Amino acid sequence: MPSLCRDCLTPFETGPRCPACRSPRVLAHAELSSLSIAHMDCDAFYASVEKRDNPALRDVPVIVGGGQRGVVSTCCYLARIHGVRSAMPMFQALKLCPQAVVVKPRMQVYVQVSRAIRAMMEELTPAIEPLSLDEAFLDLTGTDRLHGAPPAVTLARLVRRMETELGLSGSIGLSHNKFLAKIASDLDKPRGFSVIGRAETADFLRPRPVRIIWGVGTATQGALEKAGIRSIADLLRWDRADLVARFGSMGERLWHLARGEDHRRVNRDEKLKSISKETTFFEDTSDPDILDGHLWRLAEQVADRAKAKALSGRTVTLKLKKGDFQLLSRRHALSDPTQLTDRIYRAAVEMFRLEAGRGPFRLIGVGIADLAPEEQADLSGDLLDPDAAKRAKAERATDAIRARFGHDAIVKGRSLR
Amino acid sequence: MKLSIERGTLLKALAQAQSVVERRNTIPILANVLIEAEGAQVSFRATDLDIEVVDRAAAMVERPGATTVSAVMLHEIVRKLPDGALVNLTEDATSGRLTITAGRSTFSLATLPREDFPVMASSEYSSNFSAKAPELRRLFDKAKFAISTEETRYYLNGVYMHTSTGESGPVLRCVATDGHRLARIDATLPEGAAGMPGVIVPRKTVNELRKLLDDDEATIAVSVSETKVRFATPAITLTSKVIDGTFPDYTRVIPQNNTRRLEVDATEFAKAVDRVATVSSERSRAVKLSLDEDRLVLSVNAPDSGAAEEELAVAYADERLEIGFNAKYLLEIASQVDRENAVFLFNSSGDPTLMREGNDTSAVYVVMPMRV
Numbered sequence: 001m002p003s004l005c006r007d008c009l010t011p012f013e014t015g016p017r018c019p020a021c022r023s024p025r026v027l028a029h030a031e032l033s034s035l036s037i038a039h040m041d042c043d044a045f046y047a048s049v050e051k052r053d054n055p056a057l058r059d060v061p062v063i064v065g066g067g068q069r070g071v072v073s074t075c076c077y078l079a080r081i082h083g084v085r086s087a088m089p090m091f092q093a094l095k096l097c098p099q100a101v102v103v104k105p106r107m108q109v110y111v112q113v114s115r116a117i118r119a120m121m122e123e124l125t126p127a128i129e130p131l132s133l134d135e136a137f138l139d140l141t142g143t144d145r146l147h148g149a150p151p152a153v154t155l156a157r158l159v160r161r162m163e164t165e166l167g168l169s170g171s172i173g174l175s176h177n178k179f180l181a182k183i184a185s186d187l188d189k190p191r192g193f194s195v196i197g198r199a200e201t202a203d204f205l206r207p208r209p210v211r212i213i214w215g216v217g218t219a220t221q222g223a224l225e226k227a228g229i230r231s232i233a234d235l236l237r238w239d240r241a242d243l244v245a246r247f248g249s250m251g252e253r254l255w256h257l258a259r260g261e262d263h264r265r266v267n268r269d270e271k272l273k274s275i276s277k278e279t280t281f282f283e284d285t286s287d288p289d290i291l292d293g294h295l296w297r298l299a300e301q302v303a304d305r306a307k308a309k310a311l312s313g314r315t316v317t318l319k320l321k322k323g324d325f326q327l328l329s330r331r332h333a334l335s336d337p338t339q340l341t342d343r344i345y346r347a348a349v350e351m352f353r354l355e356a357g358r359g360p361f362r363l364i365g366v367g368i369a370d371l372a373p374e375e376q377a378d379l380s381g382d383l384l385d386p387d388a389a390k391r392a393k394a395e396r397a398t399d400a401i402r403a404r405f406g407h408d409a410i411v412k413g414r415s416l417r
Numbered sequence: 418m419k420l421s422i423e424r425g426t427l428l429k430a431l432a433q434a435q436s437v438v439e440r441r442n443t444i445p446i447l448a449n450v451l452i453e454a455e456g457a458q459v460s461f462r463a464t465d466l467d468i469e470v471v472d473r474a475a476a477m478v479e480r481p482g483a484t485t486v487s488a489v490m491l492h493e494i495v496r497k498l499p500d501g502a503l504v505n506l507t508e509d510a511t512s513g514r515l516t517i518t519a520g521r522s523t524f525s526l527a528t529l530p531r532e533d534f535p536v537m538a539s540s541e542y543s544s545n546f547s548a549k550a551p552e553l554r555r556l557f558d559k560a561k562f563a564i565s566t567e568e569t570r571y572y573l574n575g576v577y578m579h580t581s582t583g584e585s586g587p588v589l590r591c592v593a594t595d596g597h598r599l600a601r602i603d604a605t606l607p608e609g610a611a612g613m614p615g616v617i618v619p620r621k622t623v624n625e626l627r628k629l630l631d632d633d634e635a636t637i638a639v640s641v642s643e644t645k646v647r648f649a650t651p652a653i654t655l656t657s658k659v660i661d662g663t664f665p666d667y668t669r670v671i672p673q674n675n676t677r678r679l680e681v682d683a684t685e686f687a688k689a690v691d692r693v694a695t696v697s698s699e700r701s702r703a704v705k706l707s708l709d710e711d712r713l714v715l716s717v718n719a720p721d722s723g724a725a726e727e728e729l730a731v732a733y734a735d736e737r738l739e740i741g742f743n744a745k746y747l748l749e750i751a752s753q754v755d756r757e758n759a760v761f762l763f764n765s766s767g768d769p770t771l772m773r774e775g776n777d778t779s780a781v782y783v784v785m786p787m788r789v
Contacts, residue, residue: 350569380787
């Protein structure tokens, strides 16, 4: 079976260890040299950046997030061992893991690192589709001759380069379409490299729960459960027409995905109409602090995605689902487009304030729509909020200096502590 | 109710009423105008529950009474009648219709009972004063372009009318801002206005008010309470709720230490801005001002569509400065200048810029720059 050493990148035929460097990190798969759609996902991205920049944090559990928002943005794997998860309220996280060090997110730094990773990917293929600051799809089809190696080797090089040059690890999922590549990258985290080949696609999917399908959240899961569908195997028993009749266009998607079919292309110029993030709560809530924390976190995710895609939005949207499933959607047109977390969050909060009394809510979502290129974003400040102008200005000045003199030309004082 | 009225008089009275009526109504009676005939006068009352307008006109009242009919429809009918026609309005209580006849035309409109018509509760006004129409017109006309349309910052959706102290004593002041530009307009404080509560007059009210202010000779009776404001002429009374919110402290926003002074002919400036902005992208419309000694270069560089540049002779004696603005904002503030040169006071390319007419501080504008 074709194998590859993930440490020294030596390809070889078969064996438990690399014949060259004796490393046990061996990747072996029959279709290793023929698969070319990949998903790269950084491992605990924010937390890893923090650990990299402050070695004192290396061996302690690190939680990024908090401030007054009180929600975990990201946590390192040490914290995960204790049961800490992203989106968890901070007090709960600290109860599970009192020894954790809480670090405030430094978005400018993450954006900068994300751009560096992006630049490395740009050298491999033009077909990159960033999903957020720390993950992207790559289509390496037809790059074998260019890089003198099959995509699997090129990808292993990419993560190795990320580790040596940026001090950050990532996990790779390699398969024959985006749906499976995204699933694969999650199978073997951190520092993972998973392959789902054409031959085993059906066997791989069959026993999995339906929530493995991207876009199947709590609500869809509940609806499927009512129809007796829990696993992909259950889905496979359904007729295509019946699925469509019951679940509409979602049914059509499910039918294809259950068969491991996904014809979406990796497309950097995908014409996005909006960027949004939402979350469904375990328990309906009307607690303003919890909801405020989620608004911030969602706004941050939306801004991340916008920055990764070099886009901005002229409209901020707020989505709320009440306990009785009634859906409230609110839109707020900004005077000029934005990709800043701060502005998205503030607009969302203003809208939320008017609806806050209508809770408890089971879902909250934040998004931007009416998209514009980032060149048009945040060009002008707000007279009534001079601090916002200063914050935006500081961020841009930092970006500009780093663009010219390198990342370390200007750093925040606290990153030196 | 039965009355006759001259078409022109009726049209004028209805025009104001029908513009207050919202086009899309969930409450049917709000689409109607309440017609009340009494003595030698007929009044037309319309409301959207936030604004109420009552317009009075002389008429030959044969039989007093009151009813309500669709404001828009009645206005349309009267508009289409020939000039100089005598219009008869007759309410038929049994059929519940209002018959309108003029010459050989007859119309019959459905009515709703007058009892159902919501009449705005009267208010105790704590301040009453009168102001000349041109004074009020200047206050509101020069401020209203800066009113915000952002629904979330609802307290910016109007003109903040209040009393303050200007350079030469107490003033009646109107301020509007949308966070990108701000207008602060002062007028001599009318007698009786001192101690008036500051109120945010909603945008729609400002627009309706404008129609009362066309006559230079008119005197407007203004009444203000914490919750309502009323503007009245002998013929028209406009009552409006004010925006229930706190207007932000705008004084912090007005730059005090901008020293780089540019003086330019406002009309020439506006024309030049308009010309170069032609090639700017539809949405951002950014124009760059490059200032050097007595020289202003306006330029637009839109990678997708093209570039434009124009040079103007100006008075400027400070160090070189490059600063960008939204063309629309520049045009709007430049068009407020009507007598003297426009004077811009800059600080840096990132700070708010102040604009006024000559050295007149009774109307100042602040505009936020834009990165270019």
